[in-house]
Amino acid sequence: MSEQEIVQEMIALECPHCQGELYQPLPYFKAAKFLCPLCGEGLTAGDFAATIAALEEAVDAYHTEMIHGEASSSCCCGGKGHCSGH
Ligand SMILES: [Zn+2]
Numbered sequence: 182m183s184e185q186e187i188v189q190e191m192i193a194l195e196c197p198h199c200q201g202e203l204y205q206p207l208p209y210f211k212a213a214k215f216l217c218p219l220c221g222e223g224l225t226a227g228d229f230a231a232t233i234a235a236l237e238e239a240v241d242a243y244h245t246e247m248i249h250g251e252a253s254s255s256c257c258c259g260g261k262g263h264c265s266g267h
Contacts, residue, residue: 186199192236194229203231 189206196203199220209215210229218225 192233194232196220196222196224197228198224 189208190251191204191255192210193202193204196217196219198217199218199222201217203210203217203219207241210233211226214223214225216222
């Protein structure tokens with residue numbers, strides 16, 4: 182009975198202090214400040230900003246490619262081959 186569960190994007194990033202793998206939802210890494218659950222060192226969003234930016238860029242490019250690929254397969258009038266009326 183939990184179909185409305187919010188799907189969190191889980192990502193794995195390396196802690197800069199203990200090099201341990203942190204497997205947490207994306208918003209966790211975007212929090213201004215938090216503690217590494219492995220070594221207890223203080224971490225900030227800035228520690229992961231570059232990694233997250235690169236990650237989001239990759240996801241963005243992936244989606245854009247999908248949308249673009251879909252759009253290019255149909256022309257202005259459904260791709261029936263007689264759109265010279267414009
Ligand atoms: Zn750590």
